[in-house]
Amino acid sequence: MFGFNPPVNKVIATGYNLLYQQTRNTFILKRKWSPPLHKKGGKPSKLRARHFVYDLVEDCNLSKQPDIKVILNQFVDGVGNAGDVLSLRPTKAYTHFLVPGLAIYASPENLAKYQIDENKPKVESNYSSPYVQRTLGCLSRLVLQITMSKTQPWTLEPWHVRTSFRKAGFVVPEHAITMPPVTIKGPDLTLQDKEFLVTVKVSLIIFKAFILLQHLQVD
Structure with missing residues (x-):
């Protein structure tokens, strides 16, 4: 009832791999013994077994491919x-x-x-570096945490933001940071876990960064 056709049975019996796929391999060989020459127009001599012995000159599969x-x-x-x-x-x-x-x-x-000249200098893009877009993506998802003293008076300044950026793994100069128009002073527990916006300029692009303010008890 569940029998196979004779050709299929033959394939299964011989163990033929149905998923066999041809591969492309290149080997450069050289005869170890050169075959004898024959006269022009004459009959070539019969090759002997030693004439089918080869030395491997190069295995192209192992050689480094060019870029x-x-x-x-x-x-x-x-x-x-x-x-x-x-x-x-x-x-x-x-x-x-x-x-x-x-x-x-x-x-x-x-x-x-596409009228592309390899020797032509690259046209300057809107970004000064190909990593600007990636940096903007990381910074746009970042909520920067700034920890201030709970006992000592303080005023939030750009160097506080710069230090917090450095702790988060970003080097941002102070001249690229613009603070909010309202001065933030403390200690003020009403500002605990509140978010503020600061403006950061990266490669001629200005974006808003979120700041999460927290207080720390200092003995």
């Missing part, structure tokens, strides 16, 4: 802008750029099609 040049077709955070030509390792170029559709091969046809 691949690709053209970005859109802005990639931390990498570059559309039209930039990158030189990457084959695995990285294929996995992270070609397969997701972020880049294309920098072939002569594509260079001519």
Whole structure:
């Protein structure tokens, strides 16, 4: 009732791998013993067993492949802008750029099609660095915690914000920090766990950062 057709039975009986896939391998070989020459127009001599003994010259599967040049077709955070030509390792170029559709091969046809000159200096983008977009994304999700004294009088100043940024792993100069228009003084427990906005300028871009104010008892 559940029998298979004869061809299928034959395949299963022989153990043939149905998922077999051909691979591309290249080996450069050299004969250990050269075959004898023959006269022009004459009959070639019969090759003997020793003429089929080869020495391995190079295994192309083990040799280092050259870098691949690709053209970005859109802005990639931390990498570059559309039209930039990158030189990457084959695995990285294929996995992270070609397969997701972020880049294309920098072939002569594509260079001519998109009118890209590899020797032409890169056009300055809106960002001074390809990492600006990533930095803005991290800072926009950050709620900066500032701890102030619970007993000593204080006034919130830019250097407090700069120090808290440094504790969070960001180096922000004081001249890039703009404090709120209202002066924040303490100790004032009514400000405990309250959020304030400060303005931070990163690469000609201004964004708002949240500050969470807390008090700490100092002996």
